[in-house]
Structures are given as structure tokens and as C-alpha cells.
Amino acid sequence: MRLTADNLKIRRGNRLVIDELSFAAVSGEALLLTGPNGAGKTTLLRAIAGFLPLESGNIALDGGDLEHEIGEQAHYVGHANGIKSSLTAGENLEFWGAYLDAAASRAARRDRVLDALERLKLASLEDIPAAYLSAGQKRRLGLGRLLVADRPLWLLDEPTVSLDAASVALLAGIVKEHLAGGGLVLAATHIPLGLSDARELRLGQMEAAR
Amino acid sequence: MTPFLTLLRRDITLALREGGAIGTALGFYLIVIALLPLGLGPDLNLLSRIAPGLLWIALLLSALLSLGRMFETDHEDGSLELLAIGGPPLEMVAAAKALAHWLTTGIPLALLAPLLGILLNLDISAYGVLILTMLVGTPAISFLGAIGAALTLRARRGGLLLALLILPLYVPTLIYGIQAISSAMLAGQSFWPPFLILSALSLGSLVLGPLASAAALRIQLQ
Numbered sequence: 001m002r003l004t005a006d007n008l009k010i011r012r013g014n015r016l017v018i019d020e021l022s023f024a025a026v027s028g029e030a031l032l033l034t035g036p037n038g039a040g041k042t043t044l045l046r047a048i049a050g051f052l053p054l055e056s057g058n059i060a061l062d063g064g065d066l067e068h069e070i071g072e073q074a075h076y077v078g079h080a081n082g083i084k085s086s087l088t089a090g091e092n093l094e095f096w097g098a099y100l101d102a103a104a105s106r107a108a109r110r111d112r113v114l115d116a117l118e119r120l121k122l123a124s125l126e127d128i129p130a131a132y133l134s135a136g137q138k139r140r141l142g143l144g145r146l147l148v149a150d151r152p153l154w155l156l157d158e159p160t161v162s163l164d165a166a167s168v169a170l171l172a173g174i175v176k177e178h179l180a181g182g183g184l185v186l187a188a189t190h191i192p193l194g195l196s197d198a199r200e201l202r203l204g205q206m207e208a209a210r
Numbered sequence: 211m212t213p214f215l216t217l218l219r220r221d222i223t224l225a226l227r228e229g230g231a232i233g234t235a236l237g238f239y240l241i242v243i244a245l246l247p248l249g250l251g252p253d254l255n256l257l258s259r260i261a262p263g264l265l266w267i268a269l270l271l272s273a274l275l276s277l278g279r280m281f282e283t284d285h286e287d288g289s290l291e292l293l294a295i296g297g298p299p300l301e302m303v304a305a306a307k308a309l310a311h312w313l314t315t316g317i318p319l320a321l322l323a324p325l326l327g328i329l330l331n332l333d334i335s336a337y338g339v340l341i342l343t344m345l346v347g348t349p350a351i352s353f354l355g356a357i358g359a360a361l362t363l364r365a366r367r368g369g370l371l372l373a374l375l376i377l378p379l380y381v382p383t384l385i386y387g388i389q390a391i392s393s394a395m396l397a398g399q400s401f402w403p404p405f406l407i408l409s410a411l412s413l414g415s416l417v418l419g420p421l422a423s424a425a426a427l428r429i430q431l432q
Contacts, residue, residue, distance in 0.1 A: 049291075049295055050295060051291060051294075051295075051431050051432060052432055053432070068297070069295075071294075071295035072295060072296070072297045074295065076291065076292065076295060078288055078291065079288070080286070080287055080288025080289075081287065081288060082287060082288040082289045082292045083287060083289075084220075084224060084287065084289070085287075086224060086227045086228050087220075087223070087224070087227075091223075095216065095220050096292075098211060098213075098216040099213050099216045099217060099293070099296055099298075100296050100297065102211065102212055102213050102216070106211075142288075145292075
């Protein structure tokens with residue numbers, strides 16, 4: 001599978017945030033988006049997910065499912081966690097598992113939820129309403145979405161915000177596993193995630209990206 | 211279970227657990243109707259003549275209170291954009307959320323109406339018709355309301371704007387809802403024509419509401 005972007009131009013308000021950007025990434029590869037605040041990292045991820053219209057250029061996922069949009073084949077982890085505070089941690093993940101992967105059997109989905117809670121060290125908090133979780137725990141719960149439904153492309157926007165060092169390592173392990181399984185990861189981050197072979201795409205300096 | 215039912219079940223669970231929206235709507239309805247006889251005086255004939263209209267208008271305003279939250283909470287915690295790209299079409303998401311709003315607000319309000327009818331000396335023969343017309347008419351409130359809720363999603367303090375946008379769309383439902391109850395109370399008038407038009411309005415809104423609110427949500431998510 002191969003994600004290619006050709007001569008992207010994306011405008012936010014009156015400002016051309018992304019100007020003539022081209023890049024490609026293949027299965028098993030992580031692309032780290034770096035750059036100063038306002039360089040367009042979030043804009044680029046949201047455009048790939050399909051929220052923002054492109055002014056010109058083209059984004060394609062070769063080898064993906066042609067019947068579905070790129071966004072539907074992607075997990076998007078944004079600044080907000082997508083967690084309902086009056087549902088318990090377990091119910092939150094169960095909802096996303098059922099919504100994102102309706103074809104799976106109930107028992108299989110339940111197994112994945114328990115497995116995800118275990119891996120993210122949230123198993124003891126399964127029955128606690130998410131309102132009582134700390135910011136870092138909520139973040140981990142939000143990342144649990146990555147584990148309860150399969151999506152080949154992961155778009156991670158600052159996934160390490162409010163995570164402690166141990167949790168960052170946990171996330172790095174999950175990302176590596178996804179890459180080893182032939183997945184593709186685009187992450188906007190200031191922390192290298194412990195991915196030694198990840199390529200870096202520096203935004204905000206268009207000359208360097210070309 | 212399909213994504214539609216999954217989302218519907220989640221929204222109903224949230225509405226029941228958080229309780230605030232249902233409580234506010236029912237409480238507001240009760241207060242408005244309880245105050246009306248005090249303001250209008252003890253003229254029982256007058257009250258029973260205007261009761262259908264008062265019950266409908268107060269129901270519309272009560273439902274309006276909770277409409278603004280239909281997409282707002284999901285937008286704030288980031289769920290809405292995940293629902294939007296999760297796979298099922300955005301129209302389905304909007305339909306599930308509007309249906310959940312009807313089940314948790316429209317139906318309780320419609321069931322409370324006959325109790326409040328006692329306060330307004332509503333004619334005894336009109337109770338069955340009252341519940342029936344309100345159950346048939348309230349889906350239009352939720353599904354048309356979804357359009358306004360989607361359009362005003364990112365407007366700060368969008369409550370007034372929502373009311374201005376949506377109340378004109380409610381006028382046909384209001385007119386035929388009241389007409390259906392009134393004609394059932396009066397001899398020589400047929401209940402069916404206004405009731406069938408009311409049903410048609412609700413059926414139309416079931417189609418129009420999700421399509422229009424999904425289009426509005428796409429713009430709001432940019």
C-alpha cells in the first residue's frame with residue numbers, strides 16, 4: 001500500500017498553509033511530520049482524513065480499498081479524545097469497536113476491548129466512568145481506538161500529549177507493531193516515538209520538503 | 211449490530227445517564243403550562259378552547275431547549291469527526307442522533323402533554339387525539355431541528371440563531387397539529403385531513419432532516 005500526495009495546496013482562511021507539497025509513504029513505513037507551531041501539521045492530517053478540501057493537488061492511497069474514502073480506511077487521533085465522560089472506560093472502547101467494525105462478532109469485539117485495556121494499562125479502570133480518569137489515562141483510552149478496529153492508515157496528531165514516558169514507550173510499541181503488520185503511520189509529533197527508521201517530513205520549510 | 215443501532219443505543223444511554231436534557235425539557239413544559247392558567251384567569255371555557263394551541267406551542271419551545279446539544283457535545287469531545295470518517299455515511303449519523311433525540315425528548319414530552327391538559331381543562335374527548343397527534347408530529351421537531359443544530363454547531367451561544375432558523379420550519383407542524391386536535395373536539399369537522407398532513411410533514415422531515423444536517427455538518431467539520 002502506498003500513500004501519495006501530489007502538489008498539495010491547502011488553504012485555511014486566507015493563508016496558504018500547505019503549498020506545493022508532495023510526498024509518498026509505503027506500507028510498513030512511518031512518516032513523522034515535524035515543524036514549528038502553525039506549520040500545517042494538523043491541516044495536512046485533516047486534509048488526508050478528508051475533513052478539509054484541497055485547493056489543488058491530489059491524495060491517493062494505492063492498494064487500498066477503492067470503494068472507500070481514505071478517511072474511512074484511517075484511524076484519526078486528533079487533539080480531542082472522542083471519549084464520553086459518562087460512559088465507563090470499557091463502554092467507550094466497546095462503542096468504538098462496534099461502530100468502526102460492525103462486521104466482527106460480539107465476542108471477538110469484547111476480546112479486543114479487553115486486550116486493548118490490558119495493553120494500555122487501563123484494565124483496572126474498565127468500570128470507572130471516564131469522567132474520573134486523569135488526562136493521561138483519557139489519552140490512553142482514546143488511543144485504545146487504534147486497537148479495537150483495524151485500519152491500515154493511522155493519522156496521529158500529537159498522540160503523546162499528556163502521556164508519561166512509560167506510556168510514550170507503550171504507544172511506540174503499538175505503532176511498531178502496526179508497521180510490522182504492513183500498516184502505514186503518519187504522525188505529527190515533537191517526540192521521535194522511538195522509531196529509529198522513521199522518515200521525517202519537515203513542514204513550514206517548503207524548500208526542504210521538495 | 212449495525213453502526214446505526216450502536217450509535218442510537220449510545221445516545222440513548224448518554225441521555226438517560228446524564229438526564230439533564232430530558233429533565234430540562236419536561237420541567238420547562240410543566241412550568242410553562244402550570245403558569246398559564248394563573249396568568250389567564252379561571253375561565254374554564256377559554257382555557258379548554260385554547261388548550262391545544264398552548265400545549266403545542268409550549269412543547270415546541272421545550273423541545274427547542276435541548277436541540278442545541280444534539281451535535282454539540284460530540285463536537286466538543288472530538289467524537290463527531292470520528293463518527294464522520296468512521297465509515298457509515300454522515301447522513302446516517304445525523305439520522306441516528308435525531309432519532310435518539312426524538313426517543314428521549316419528543317416521546318416524553320408527548321406523554322406528559324395529557325397530564326398537563328388537565329391543568330388547562332382540556333376536553334375529555336381530546337386526550338387520545340392529543341397523544342396521537344403529538345407522537346406523530348414530534349419527529350418533525352427532532353429531524354428538522356437537527357438541521358438547525360448542525361448549522362449553528364460552531365456558533366457561540368447559538369441558541370437564539372437556532373430558534374430563528376428552525377421555528378419557521380415548525381409552523382406547518384404547529385398549525386396542523388393544533389387543527390387536528392381542535393377538529394376532533396368540534397362536531398362536524400373531520401380529524402383526518404389535518405392529521406394526515408401532519409403525518410406527511412413528519413415523514414418528509416425524516417428524509418430532509420438527515421440529508422440537510424449532514425451537508426451542514428460537512429461544512430462545520432472543516
